[in-house]
Amino acid sequence: MSTAKLNRLSPYLFLAPAFLVMVLALLYPLGYMIYGSFRDWNPSQALGESTFVGLKNYYTLWHDPNFRESVVVTLKFAxxxxxxxxxxxxxxxxxLDRNLRGMSLLRTLFILPMMIAPVVVGLIWKYMYHPTLGVFNDTLRALGMEPVEWLSQHALLSIIIADIWQWTPFIFILALAALQSLPRSALEAARIDGATGWQQIIHIKLPLMMPVLIVTCLLRLIDAFKVLEVILVMTAGGPGLTTEIMALRISRTATEFRELGVAAAMSNYLLMMLLLLTVLMLTYNRWIEYRANKAQRAAEEAL
Amino acid sequence: MAEIEKKTHPGFYAILVTLIIMAIGPIMLMLINSFKLDVDIISGTSGLIFMPTIQNYETALCDILPYELDHLDFCALKFGGAFVNSLIIALVSTALTLIIGCMAAYALVRFKFFGRDTASATTLMVRMVPPAVLLVPVFGLWNNEFCLDKTGLVGGWIRDTFGGRGDVCLAGTHSGIILIYIAMNLPFVIWILQSFIVQVPRQLEEAARMDGAGPFQIFFKIVLPLIKPGLAAAAIFTFRIAWNEYLLASALSDRDTKTVPILIVNNMSEYNVEWGVIMATGMLLAIPPILFTLFASRQIITGMTAGAVKG
Structure with missing residues (x-):
């Protein structure tokens, strides 16, 4: 092959591996899942050997009280x-948006809970919630109060607290970055006009941060639907179905109940929910940006 | 700036300290407990007065320690092997993701196939897909479809060399797990590297081309060294996912390819949890991410805020 030809082909050569991996390991599996969701399929068969059942899996799930329960739990949690x-x-x-000493240390340490394995986060919290060994009950006892059965009586609350510990820093860091990239002129103008701290926050800072906050909220929401390991380690979905979120139910349906077709249909429901959410949020974001642009143009014309 | 220097209220420092304690308290608790014997943990003499011991770490790693342990007659927990698996999987998938992602990002920027918008949309879409959704298809495909026939040339050779029955499938191998991790991370890596490659001045590449460098030389000798910070951020995020992931690894691994998170989950679901050993393992699993955080928090924040905060 001549050098010139190789040069002309090089962009495709550069892209080929990425394209190949994405198709093989992501697009094809997703298509496979959708195809499988219409079949009665168990782990010992290849997909080709299973029988076509149409929308039966979707229909069964729609009327399955356990599945509905897990949808409700997922929504409540998220x-x-x-x-x-x-x-x-x-x-x-x-x-904390001010020049404080120790701020960079706080940001560094704040990232830690997000970086360590979810399995480890679950492990730490399971220990802290332990009825006899955990710090929470130790503290309650020291204060002379009744110890609480965290992971059995207040399971959902407990996993919500653990998630808040792990992920609030994410929002804090993004919101802080947004705050620090706000145009100084707008804040300066407000200050000169004598806006109080609260007025500045409500009328200037929050509206200007809105696009970032919406994206942050969306990212966090998507991730909240994906949480699985922390809950698996802490409660394994129990007691009963009180903390069985959809991701856990999918994995249990596939591995314990061995109904791959149903699990695939469930995955599809989850995916559709997430898709709907994403589209809604992005549309809203577009709309806000559009409105801001229009207002700006109107202001410029008025000058 | 004519801004009047305001004195910071000491209350803010109090808030700051409280937040720091809340953020790292639980992790410190795990660290302390990993040096306690189970007797000390259960006796509830909470506090710092105990004999620190590395026995838990020894128990956890008993299968790869070069010396015999006195307190154990039998090495039941094979965490050492799992660590080796985790390391292989995380390092190889990070390296491959970076290489493939870099090439793709470069092609996307320089040859203008489609813009950054498409890449961000893809990134968001892939981020939307929960690992649980991939569980069923990946399990099915890796076990049944992505196989080499044992009577075939390559498949036969693998079977003859490594033994085993049936067709040679991706499931149960390191490569099978690595492949899905690469796919999960690629869009993010491509997307973040694009924003760094865009900043490499075009003239630099033109000059190299004048001197007779081919596209591959330009890429490896000019572009790569200039986007090191982006590579660092991308590497940390990829490594973190590959190192920490549980669900897909548990579906795809067999007895010999189990990773550390799988063993932790298996040992946690037992009735009688050995807290000390589990905490030691958890600590070992947490060390690489903790080190990254302490040494590269700037890159991590860049990676995290990119996308939401423009500029």
């Missing part, structure tokens, strides 16, 4: 962690 984390994270960012 919505509460994201809401609480957004409030705490953004609040802390607004509060």
């Amino acid at each position: 919505i509460s962690v994201v809401t609480i984390e957004m409030f705490i994270g953004v609040g802390l960012a607004l509060l």
